[in-house]
Amino acid sequence: MACNSATCQSGCYRDDNDKLDDQFPLPAPAPATVPNHRQQTTNGVSPDGDSNDSILCVKCKLNQPMAVDGNIGLFCGDCFRSNLYGKFRFSVTSNALISPSDNVLVAFSGGPSSRVALQFVHEMQMKAQKNFDASRDRSLPVFGVGVAFIDESLIVPVPADEFDKAIEEMRFVVSNLAPPIKQFYVVPTESIYSSDSDDGRNRLKELLTGVSDITGREDLLEHLRMLALQKVALENGYTKILLGTCTSRIACHVLEATVKGQGYSLAADIQYVDARWEIPVILPLRDCLAQELHTLCSLDSLKTLEVLNGHNSGINALITSFVKLLQEENPSRESTIVRTAGKLTPFHFNRMPEVDDCNIRLASQRRQKKYNLKPNESLPPESFCRICNSPLKKADVKSCKMEDGKMSAEVFRDTCCRSCQFQILPKDISAVEHFHSLLPLQMVARAEYNNLGEDKDGLLREQIQDCLLSDTEDGT
Amino acid sequence: MEGETAKPAKGRVCTICNQRRAALKRPKTLEQICRECFYAVFEQEIHGVIVENQLFKPGERVAIGASGGKDSTVLAYVLSELNRRHNYGLDLFLLSVDEGITGYRDDSLETVKRNEIQYGLPLKVVSYKELYGWTMDEIVKLIGLKNNCTFCGVFRRQALDRGAALLKVDKLVTGHNADDIAETVLLNILRGDIARLSRCTSITTGEDGPIPRCKPFKYTYEKEIFTYAYFKRLDYFSTECIYSPNAYRGFAREFIKDLERIRPRAILDIIKSGEDFRISTSTKMPEQGNCERCGYISSQKWCKACVLLEGLNRGLPKLGIGRSRGVNNEPGKNTKQAKGVESIQSKQCGNLDF
Numbered sequence: 011m012a013c014n015s016a017t018c019q020s021g022c023y024r025d026d027n028d029k030l031d032d033q034f035p036l037p038a039p040a041p042a043t044v045p046n047h048r049q050q051t052t053n054g055v056s057p058d059g060d061s062n063d064s065i066l067c068v069k070c071k072l073n074q075p076m077a078v079d080g081n082i083g084l085f086c087g088d089c090f091r092s093n094l095y096g097k098f099r100f101s102v103t104s105n106a107l108i109s110p111s112d113n114v115l116v117a118f119s120g121g122p123s124s125r126v127a128l129q130f131v132h133e134m135q136m137k138a139q140k141n142f143d144a145s146r147d148r149s150l151p152v153f154g155v156g157v158a159f160i161d162e163s164l165i166v167p168v169p170a171d172e173f174d175k176a177i178e179e180m181r182f183v184v185s186n187l188a189p190p191i192k193q194f195y196v197v198p199t200e201s202i203y204s205s206d207s208d209d210g211r212n213r214l215k216e217l218l219t220g221v222s223d224i225t226g227r228e229d230l231l232e233h234l235r236m237l238a239l240q241k242v243a244l245e246n247g248y249t250k251i252l253l254g255t256c257t258s259r260i261a262c263h264v265l266e267a268t269v270k271g272q273g274y275s276l277a278a279d280i281q282y283v284d285a286r287w288e289i290p291v292i293l294p295l296r297d298c299l300a301q302e303l304h305t306l307c308s309l310d311s312l313k314t315l316e317v318l319n320g321h322n323s324g325i326n327a328l329i330t331s332f333v334k335l336l337q338e339e340n341p342s343r344e345s346t347i348v349r350t351a352g353k354l355t356p357f358h359f360n361r362m363p364e365v366d367d368c369n370i371r372l373a374s375q376r377r378q379k380k381y382n383l384k385p386n387e388s389l390p391p392e393s394f395c396r397i398c399n400s401p402l403k404k405a406d407v408k409s410c411k412m413e414d415g416k417m418s419a420e421v422f423r424d425t426c427c428r429s430c431q432f433q434i435l436p437k438d439i440s441a442v443e444h445f446h447s448l449l450p451l452q453m454v455a456r457a458e459y460n461n462l463g464e465d466k467d468g469l470l471r472e473q474i475q476d477c478l479l480s481d482t483e484d485g486t
Numbered sequence: 487m488e489g490e491t492a493k494p495a496k497g498r499v500c501t502i503c504n505q506r507r508a509a510l511k512r513p514k515t516l517e518q519i520c521r522e523c524f525y526a527v528f529e530q531e532i533h534g535v536i537v538e539n540q541l542f543k544p545g546e547r548v549a550i551g552a553s554g555g556k557d558s559t560v561l562a563y564v565l566s567e568l569n570r571r572h573n574y575g576l577d578l579f580l581l582s583v584d585e586g587i588t589g590y591r592d593d594s595l596e597t598v599k600r601n602e603i604q605y606g607l608p609l610k611v612v613s614y615k616e617l618y619g620w621t622m623d624e625i626v627k628l629i630g631l632k633n634n635c636t637f638c639g640v641f642r643r644q645a646l647d648r649g650a651a652l653l654k655v656d657k658l659v660t661g662h663n664a665d666d667i668a669e670t671v672l673l674n675i676l677r678g679d680i681a682r683l684s685r686c687t688s689i690t691t692g693e694d695g696p697i698p699r700c701k702p703f704k705y706t707y708e709k710e711i712f713t714y715a716y717f718k719r720l721d722y723f724s725t726e727c728i729y730s731p732n733a734y735r736g737f738a739r740e741f742i743k744d745l746e747r748i749r750p751r752a753i754l755d756i757i758k759s760g761e762d763f764r765i766s767t768s769t770k771m772p773e774q775g776n777c778e779r780c781g782y783i784s785s786q787k788w789c790k791a792c793v794l795l796e797g798l799n800r801g802l803p804k805l806g807i808g809r810s811r812g813v814n815n816e817p818g819k820n821t822k823q824a825k826g827v828e829s830i831q832s833k834q835c836g837n838l839d840f
Contacts, residue, residue: 225748264675265672265675267759268671268755268756268760269752269755270752271754271755271756271758271759271762272759273759273761273762273763274759274762274763274764276759276763324748325748325749325752328741328744332737335737336676336737346676346677347675347676350674350675350676350678350683353680353765354763354764354765355764355766429755432751
């Protein structure tokens, strides 16, 4: 596919299949996965591979590159692995995602992305441990790692024996990664309700059946998943939640958000850091493609479990297949999409909150280069959607006052984003009240908390305005 | 009509007036409504867009870019209707571009000429031949069926502006509909073009230039335009260009149609997203200047049309196609460039074709 734009940055090449008269015939195009500078070597190679010796890994120039999906890749196995790990490590260090005092909870679904995320975090932790053991003053603690699996079997039914087997396998995977020992939590979604589990199960079921739009139901389940992760992290003393979200997933999310009219809040979801939650969420695999993660899993025989991952439907499914098609036509399309969306202005919460403890700060500064930590000039948004927690555009927020601390259905609806209003909330206003009563407390309490926090900050700022020399907190 | 006018079940009445029998399922909302109510909401929505965005001022001269296709035909009809009904006080003109494509444009121009009489709007036709000395037929004969859309697109954009200047109008309106704009938003994301992404959803563009352009159909669905033209039995031309028969069958277009099937509102949501994207104003935008040769707005030394024209006249038709611009960089390297990597094509008819 050629995209026919003079300003196109996707690096795609028009295929010359159409045999129309061309005054300047071009040489046969190179296979899409092989960049141009290797064209001459690959063109001379017969498919039998008798002269395969001439193709070498672009990095070490010693070994033969490994095959990726039937094509000859760029790297040999070792270089591929270190390149991928390098991307992970770079995003962690350059954005200060993990500091030595952290306790990181890895969200583990059993799929390739989170499996690689877990593996990489483990490798990083092992290295930190080695340094710790070798250092004399032992001033840098080693960050802790835990693993959480969100059990959605109540909503996406899985046969009990298969489920138990999968859990056992995951437990095995996690226990094999020690030392240091990593806790493994199996968290049912209904745990977001503080009440006893039977009641929680019923409320969750009723909540989800109340959503008629299949895309909306799927998205609501995803929001609930985040709540469950937050809860287990908070209860067990974790300071970061690590997701295995990769470039390909983010590319899909960019289009999903665009199609659902969430253009304003999109930038909040696709950064390395998302600290709008009580426990900040980090995305260190943001620069890795799903295909690379797959390859690593098969290369290192990392066991993945697809049983528990329900397939998406509705709009999300349509977008997944669209992006897959685009990616097949042009292997850099997913990266281009993410790069485009990466140019949108992030929010103030898309960077690590400053830690107050100066000991920790000093210690972490010793090993981390925080050169990507430019403060964003953007002001905090007024409020967040109660359901999806996405920042709301000021113009879209209707001023709403609660009467006697109780919230009417209309007011509640106005505190949700347009997209959630459409695809998650019941159309009938009389049903909204019941829907509201089924939501977990974290969602119901969200808006008040957020509004309060920011109003207070703004007020304080206003009062000391005359002594402030710059517009940002850290004086740059 | 691809079957979207569902056969009304017996006795089903319009959900708006509750009186007449429903004749169609409205593509935007899936409401079952009667013909009269459809005309009313369709026209009312466009009127609302015009008023809300203050597209026109009383006494303005406005040219309607008319190709003879369904969008511009419906636009001409509805605008002249609304102008009369709501006393906009506009002087409306039809402005057509004759690309010189035998078997396509000559036929569609006949349609526009009939519209001139039917709606009583004066028509001005500007032709590539008189503006540039080349017809599309001649260009295609020289360069073949590759990149011909680049020439046509660049020339048309300028031809419309020149025609509008000849008519001494204050504004130019085009029939771009909601589907077109949603498609452009997606394409700009897929291409990584943040500068275009930030401005492709504006309803009025070129306000700093001599003649601003606007799109009154920004929120109007293509399907509704079809439906309107069908029920009103408007006289429009529906053949595709012979040089690019599949110009509008891009991947993105297919995707939007699929989306619309699942959730009609998605088209409006994409436009809403496009308007809401947080694009910092410090994002590098190309600087606007004027072409040293013809004076037309251009970010380069020469405008694209002049570069392409120069190539045609010098027998180097590849000049200006691809990423680097020969004339604007170093004229000495033209031959190399013409032979060079022809990898990334200029924007064609706005689609990702395979």
